[in-house]
Amino acid sequence: xxxxxxxxxxxxxxxxxxxxxxxxxxxxxxxxxxxxxxxxxxxxxxxxxxxxxxxxxxxxxxxxxxxxxxxxxxxxxxxxxxxxxxxxxxxxxxxxxxxxxxxxxxxxxxxxxxxxxxxxxxxxxxxxxxxxxxxxxxxxxxxxxxxxxxxxxxxxxxxxxxxxxxxxxxxxxxxxxxxxxxxxxxxxxxxxxxxxxxxxxxxxxxxxxxxxxxxxxxxxxxxxxxxxxxxxxxxxxxxxxxxxxxxxxxxxxxxxxxxxxxxxxxxxxxxxxxxxxxxxxxxxxxxxxxxxxxxxxxxxxxxxxxxxxxxxxxxxxxxxxxxxxxxxxxxxxxxxxxxxxxxxxxxxxxxxxxxxxxxxxxxxxxxxxxxxxxxxxxxxxxxxxxxxxxxxxxxxxxxxxxxxxxxxxxxxxxxxxxxxxxxxxxxxxxxxxxxxxxxxxxxxxxxxxxxxxxxxxxxxxxxxxxxxxxxxxxxxxxxxxxxxxxxxxxxxxxxxxxxxxxxxxxxxxxxxxxxxxxxxxxxxxxxxxxxxxxxxxxxxxxxxxxxxxxxxxxxxxxxxxxxxxxxxxxxxxxxxxxxxxxx
Amino acid sequence: xxxxxxxxxxxxxxxxxxxxxxxxxxxxxxxxxxxxxxxxxxxxxxxxxxxxxxxxxxxxxxxxxxxxxxxxxxxxxxxxxxxxxxxxxxxxxxxxxxxxxxxxxxxxxxxxxxxxxxxxxxxxxxxxxxxxxxxxxxxxxxxxxxxxxxxxxxxxxxxxxxxxxxxxxxxxxxxxxxxxxx
Numbered sequence: 073x074x075x076x077x078x079x080x081x082x083x084x085x086x087x088x089x090x091x092x093x094x095x096x097x098x099x100x101x102x103x104x105x106x107x108x109x110x111x112x113x114x115x116x117x118x119x120x121x122x123x124x125x126x127x128x129x130x131x132x133x134x135x136x137x138x139x140x141x142x143x144x145x146x147x148x149x150x151x152x153x154x155x156x157x158x159x160x161x162x163x164x165x166x167x168x169x170x171x172x173x174x175x176x177x178x179x180x181x182x183x184x185x186x187x188x189x190x191x192x193x194x195x196x197x198x199x200x201x202x203x204x205x206x207x208x209x210x211x212x213x214x215x216x217x218x219x220x221x222x223x224x225x226x227x228x229x230x231x232x233x234x235x236x237x238x239x240x241x242x243x244x245x246x247x248x249x250x251x252x253x254x255x256x257x258x259x260x261x262x263x264x265x266x267x268x269x270x271x272x273x274x275x276x277x278x279x280x281x282x283x284x285x286x287x288x289x290x291x292x293x294x295x296x297x298x299x300x301x302x303x304x305x306x307x308x309x310x311x312x313x314x315x316x317x318x319x320x321x322x323x324x325x326x327x328x329x330x331x332x333x334x335x336x337x338x339x340x341x342x343x344x345x346x347x348x349x350x351x352x353x354x355x356x357x358x359x360x361x362x363x364x365x366x367x368x369x370x371x372x373x374x375x376x377x378x379x380x381x382x383x384x385x386x387x388x389x390x391x392x393x394x395x396x397x398x399x400x401x402x403x404x405x406x407x408x409x410x411x412x413x414x415x416x417x418x419x420x421x422x423x424x425x426x427x428x429x430x431x432x433x434x435x436x437x438x439x440x441x442x443x444x445x446x447x448x449x450x451x452x453x454x455x456x457x458x459x460x461x462x463x464x465x466x467x468x469x470x471x472x473x474x475x476x477x478x479x480x481x482x483x484x485x486x487x488x489x490x491x492x493x494x495x496x497x498x499x500x501x502x503x504x505x506x507x508x509x510x511x512x513x514x515x516x517x518x519x520x521x522x523x524x525x526x527x528x529x530x531x532x533x534x535x536x537x538x539x540x541x542x543x544x545x546x547x548x549x550x551x552x553x554x555x556x557x558x559x560x561x562x563x564x565x566x567x568x569x570x571x572x573x574x575x576x577x578x579x580x581x582x583x584x585x586x587x588x589x590x591x592x593x594x595x596x597x598x599x600x601x602x603x604x605x606x607x608x609x610x611x612x613x614x615x616x617x618x619x620x621x622x623x624x625x626x627x628x629x630x631x632x633x634x635x636x637x638x639x640x641x642x643x644x645x646x647x648x649x650x651x652x653x654x655x
Numbered sequence: 656x657x658x659x660x661x662x663x664x665x666x667x668x669x670x671x672x673x674x675x676x677x678x679x680x681x682x683x684x685x686x687x688x689x690x691x692x693x694x695x696x697x698x699x700x701x702x703x704x705x706x707x708x709x710x711x712x713x714x715x716x717x718x719x720x721x722x723x724x725x726x727x728x729x730x731x732x733x734x735x736x737x738x739x740x741x742x743x744x745x746x747x748x749x750x751x752x753x754x755x756x757x758x759x760x761x762x763x764x765x766x767x768x769x770x771x772x773x774x775x776x777x778x779x780x781x782x783x784x785x786x787x788x789x790x791x792x793x794x795x796x797x798x799x800x801x802x803x804x805x806x807x808x809x810x811x812x813x814x815x816x817x818x819x820x821x822x823x824x825x826x827x828x829x830x831x832x833x834x835x836x837x
Contacts, residue, residue: 195678196685200728203673220728254670254731378722 078207079104079238082171083113085214088246091115091142093133093506094171095126099146100186101173104238118506118535121527123150125499127157128525130168132503135486136461136511138291140167140221141503147173148186151232152193156493158228159197163490164312165289167226169217170198176236177205191232199227205234207242219250224257225376226289257375261392261400269347269371269388270404273303276345276369278420281305282328282357285312285489286350286374292395293317293482296349298402304414306424308336310351312489315479325424329357330627331471334431337625337633339424343368350374350394353383354490363632373397431638433475435621442618443593445469445544449476451596452514452542455604460512461486461504463539465497465521468550471623473516495524501539502528512604513539519569519576520549526579532610533584540603541585541612546619547571554622571616580612589614661713662691664743664813667706667724668698668732668821675729679706682727688720689713692745692810703731705821707812734821736813743813746785748773749795752802753780761801768794779804 076084082105086094093116098106109117120126123145130141145154151172161168175184191203200220202213210233217229273279287296293316300307300323307317308328317324328336340346346368351357358364361383372379372386373394380389390397435446449472452462458480464470464487479485486504488496501515522543532538553567577587586606590599590613603611624639669675676695683690689711698705710720721733736743753761753775761780765772768790774781784794788811795803815821 255728
């Protein structure tokens with residue numbers, strides 16, 4: 073029998089779980105874990121500058137690799153600073169494990185220095201959490217935490233470890249199996265339901281595959297590709313699923329939702345069948361729920377039974393892992409279609425094609441005019457290879473990135489979807505680069521977002537984790553400004569940031585990164601080429617973009633998807649009937 | 656009960672671990688589910704507790720309640736009780752003002768309802784009543800006229816009739832959700 077401290081048992085267990093890297097910041101209560109990191113554990117510790125950065129970095133790592141990300145903080149404020157990333161990971165089903173130090177068990181509950189009830193605080197924003205009071209329980213808890221985080225519907229798990237538990241000696245023992253009687257996710261789809269689904273697909277005239285983040289989580293892109301191409305089924309990929317199906321494919325209609333493409337939004341409205349695959353009928357996709365896809369029957373595939381029927385009743389519910397279920401659907405479709413191939417839906421496909429041609433995403437970049445954010449995103453994409461990972465924060469820049477980046481592969485798009493966490497991009501890009509050091513990582517950020525977590529550029533420099541951060545700088549909290557423009561009579565309130573404060577080029581240089589400013593359209597390509605050529609440090613590009621530009625199309629919050637607004641001219645007075653909003 | 660249609664009784668078999676009650680109560684609060692009553696106690700199996708929860712489903716469907724509860728790692732099994740095939744009971748202690756001739760009338764009511772008198776003072780009588788929630792409501796209505804000094808109720812507990820226990824039953828929501836197993 074080997075005896076070792078709780079802290080050493082923890083690190084050894086993490087190592088056996090395959091953990092290569094921990095993003096963290098030490099403090100009083102977590103110090104016992106840091107001592108063996110000096111020379112005993114092979115795990116790399118990346119010292120972040122804020123625990124929120126460590127949490128988002130763990131998320132970025134998990135998004136990019138599919139493996140669980142690990143972050144670590146001390147008790148009290150260390151733990152509370154992890155609240156935002158944990159909530160973010162819960163909403164977007166990102167597998168991360170957070171480890172927090174806690175004050176010693178004899179003083180728990182005594183308002184000790186740096187004490188916070190972090191398991192209590194994080195109960196609603198974790199998939200599960202643990203407070204370990206016995207060092208002999210540490211290893212089993214780590215096993216359970218990784219099992220819970222990575223299986224079923226993935227999500228964040230927190231382990232809170234009091235300092236005396238970390239310091240106490242315990243006997244090493246590695247449980248071969250995890251036994252959780254209350255946790256047995258259904259992963260295999262019911263074959264009878266699959267048959268019903270396939271029959272419904274074959275009988276449909278206007279089907280749409282409504283693909284959500286579950287397809288990416290399940291690594292089911294290949295199966296999805298086979299299903300779509302075999303059945304000639306058009307695909308929309310939600311904000312969480314960009315890249316699950318290649319944008320360049322003729323069956324791809326792009327992103328649905330509040331700022332989705334006209335074709336993706338309208339295809340769902342006119343569809344007679346929605347095949348929801350790992351998607352949850354989120355309000356940003358459905359618009360006014362009662363008016364969403366009024367003619368469609370629904371096949372709903374999800375690993376989380378609680379998502380099925382939560383917002384929209386399903387005609388064929390299938391609980392299971394998307395990869396398993398879609399593979400079964402492919403096999404059944406193949407069998408039933410036989411040599412004949414899919415039914416003739418040429419009228420539907422022609423209609424979709426016509427919408428795509430008539431209503432593409434559009435913007436107007438004049439050579440001598442102000443720089444448009446869409447142009448910057450298009451050039452960032454055009455000069456990048458397909459293996460480039462793009463990360464976004466939340467707001468207008470996120471929508472421009474999702475609309476104008478051409479995604480070809482899964483796990484190449486990372487953003488904060490459900491929670492909408494400003495400041496996500498810089499630390500998530502850092503984590504993604506750690507997980508995929510061979511790939512170029514580009515954060516497309518807003519100036520508002522960037523200022524919330526820019527301190528992780530210091531981590532990037534000291535830990536040599538280089539990425540490109542393209543700030544679409546309009547000097548505003550742009551999405552809020554856009555809503556004030558459209559819905560609050562252009563009364564701008566609390567949204568002006570000033571594009572010159574801070575000086576982003578100088579700030580980048582202060583952090584040891586390279587700063588480039590771009591003010592005119594003709595400077596864009598040279599700046600991006602320079603940024604992409606630098607691989608030994610991070611680069612910040614300060615794109616000074618037109619602050620009056622807005623994100624379109626747009627379905628106003630609470631409106632029906634039928635009331636999609638194609639562009640700003642549809643709201644401002646226009647004499648051109650062609651530009652009027654589509655009713 | 657006037658709003659009986661809106662109230663459903665569910666039993667949850669849970670691991671007896673710290674924080675389980677908080678998780679269940681927190682889930683109800685966060686998801687906007689309304690708890691009418693909640694009773695917790697040990698079971699025939701060491702390490703497992705049983706919660707009986709009366710849920711008001713006016714705002715959210717019961718299916719969401721059971722599905723979300725099932726997602727809690729420490730929740731092992733959920734059973735939705737059908738009033739026709741379940742036994743539901745509650746225990747109540749009620750201290751009633753009992754001055755002068757009221758005293759005799761209260762004792763008569765106690766006798767008719769077959770409830771125990773557990774404490775008597777110069778001014779009050781305390782009754783201990785167990786039974787179906789409807790019976791307790793009826794008793795309360797009668798003694799309310801005398802003035803209730805204080806009232807304590809355990810909340811409902813329930814078991815299904817018949818041979819089988821909660822661990823043998825399949826959750827209705829899981830059966831209809833289209834997955835294999837449950």
